[in-house]
Amino acid sequence: MMNAAQQSSPPTAPLVMQAKGLVKRYGQVVALDGADFELRAGEIMAVIGDNGAGKSSLIKALSGATVPDEGTVLLDGAPVQFRSPIDARRAGIETVYQDLAVAPAMTIAENLFLGRELLRPGMAGRVLRMLDKKRMLEESVARMNELKVGIRSMTQAVETLSGGQRQCVAVARAAAFARHVVIMDEPTAALGVKEGNMVLELIRRVRDKGLPVILISHNMPHVFEIADRIHIARLGKRAAVVNPKKISMSDTVAVMTGAMAASELPAECLA
Numbered sequence: 001m002m003n004a005a006q007q008s009s010p011p012t013a014p015l016v017m018q019a020k021g022l023v024k025r026y027g028q029v030v031a032l033d034g035a036d037f038e039l040r041a042g043e044i045m046a047v048i049g050d051n052g053a054g055k056s057s058l059i060k061a062l063s064g065a066t067v068p069d070e071g072t073v074l075l076d077g078a079p080v081q082f083r084s085p086i087d088a089r090r091a092g093i094e095t096v097y098q099d100l101a102v103a104p105a106m107t108i109a110e111n112l113f114l115g116r117e118l119l120r121p122g123m124a125g126r127v128l129r130m131l132d133k134k135r136m137l138e139e140s141v142a143r144m145n146e147l148k149v150g151i152r153s154m155t156q157a158v159e160t161l162s163g164g165q166r167q168c169v170a171v172a173r174a175a176a177f178a179r180h181v182v183i184m185d186e187p188t189a190a191l192g193v194k195e196g197n198m199v200l201e202l203i204r205r206v207r208d209k210g211l212p213v214i215l216i217s218h219n220m221p222h223v224f225e226i227a228d229r230i231h232i233a234r235l236g237k238r239a240a241v242v243n244p245k246k247i248s249m250s251d252t253v254a255v256m257t258g259a260m261a262a263s264e265l266p267a268e269c270l271a
Helices: 055-063 085-090 108-112 133-146 163-177 193-208 220-226 249-257
Strands: 015-026 029-040 044-049 070-075 078-080 093-096 181-185 213-216 229-234 237-242
Touching: 015 055, 029 055, 029 070, 029 229, 044 055, 044 193, 044 220, 044 249, 055 070, 055 085, 055 093, 055 181, 055 213, 085 093, 093 163, 108 133, 108 163, 133 163, 163 181, 163 193, 193 213, 193 220, 220 249, 229 249, 237 249
Parallel strands: 029 237, 044 213, 044 229, 093 181, 181 213
Antiparallel strands: 015 029, 015 070, 070 078, 229 237
């Protein structure tokens, strides 16, 4: 398996998602102040920032969870307007939130198709609305095998899984239905070293499957291990986009906190 240092998005890769001049105000508070963002095909883009930097507001605008007051979001070069997360999902953007949004008492297969249940063919599905549990189980096994998620049975309840395995179910669900982008909000938070590494490996497989990933994380070692580029948010704007293979973690944190201006970085550090 290639790691992020071996496989990264070339600078000429097409832009999958862009944000231009996003503004979001909450009363007197300006959460986004002309924020820009670019995600290229085949990359893992990490988004980092101090509390209040605007990274959460940026991700909410990209995932349809909030509507910006000004600015434009583009998908494959075409402007889009997301009024809700459902709009973003219809456009092929899937988001894995920190609270996972899994149903613990339901099986893994049922969770993978939660909200997208398959109906039986014919009258049983159209009229009686009967679920096609056999097909959902078969597709769940195929999708988990494709991502090499080592869970023995798709019929076990999610509440029987470890924290890392639950996170893998949520990530696999997003990867199964995403057509454009997968957004992950703190996917390794509260996980141990072994389980955190398991989730990181799964994120690589999602990227290698052809889906660009936006990763929001406070875990700087994880960011530097897996990201192809790092978007640094500060004061509601994009402070810089840096190459984790060319910049030190300390300089990245310095730009993030305002101790160093992006203009002070060597050109090779920028991405």
